[in-house]
Amino acid sequence: MSRVIHFEIQADNPERAVRFYSDIFGWQANNLGGPSDYWLLKTGPDGEPGIDGAILKRPTPINGDSVLAFVCTISSTNIDSDIAAVIAHGGTIALLKMAVPHVGWLVYCKDTEGNTFGIMQADPEAA
Numbered sequence: 001m002s003r004v005i006h007f008e009i010q011a012d013n014p015e016r017a018v019r020f021y022s023d024i025f026g027w028q029a030n031n032l033g034g035p036s037d038y039w040l041l042k043t044g045p046d047g048e049p050g051i052d053g054a055i056l057k058r059p060t061p062i063n064g065d066s067v068l069a070f071v072c073t074i075s076s077t078n079i080d081s082d083i084a085a086v087i088a089h090g091g092t093i094a095l096l097k098m099a100v101p102h103v104g105w106l107v108y109c110k111d112t113e114g115n116t117f118g119i120m121q122a123d124p125e126a127a
Contacts (some may be wrong), residue, residue: 001088005120006073007053017055031127079105082119099126
């Protein structure tokens with residue numbers, strides 16, 4: 001069984017979104033720097049139920065194809081097999097598999113209802 005391990009919130013203005021969630025819920029944000037505007041979120045203390053996530057710059061303008069929701073990411077031990085299973089069960093690939101440097105491999109998919117979700121396979125050698 002694979003669990004939801006991470007969520008993402010896409011934003012036109014990530015700093016504004018960080019302030020919003022930090023001010024309301026007390027979440028801690030850490031900008032990773034680098035080429036993308038990506039902020040890791042700590043949503044609560046270690047050892048308590050729940051997951052952490054991130055806020056990132058929305059990659060496309062708001063239109064019919066934009067993500068306007070939290071994207072949950074599901075852990076995988078074999079991302080290529082999971083990609084094949086998504087397609088075999090009527091889902092689609094929304095964003096091709098990509099390396100998240102020193103973290104792993106990530107793909108965004110859409111389920112049969114058009115909902116976007118991520119699949120991540122840990123791999124510290126990903127580049």
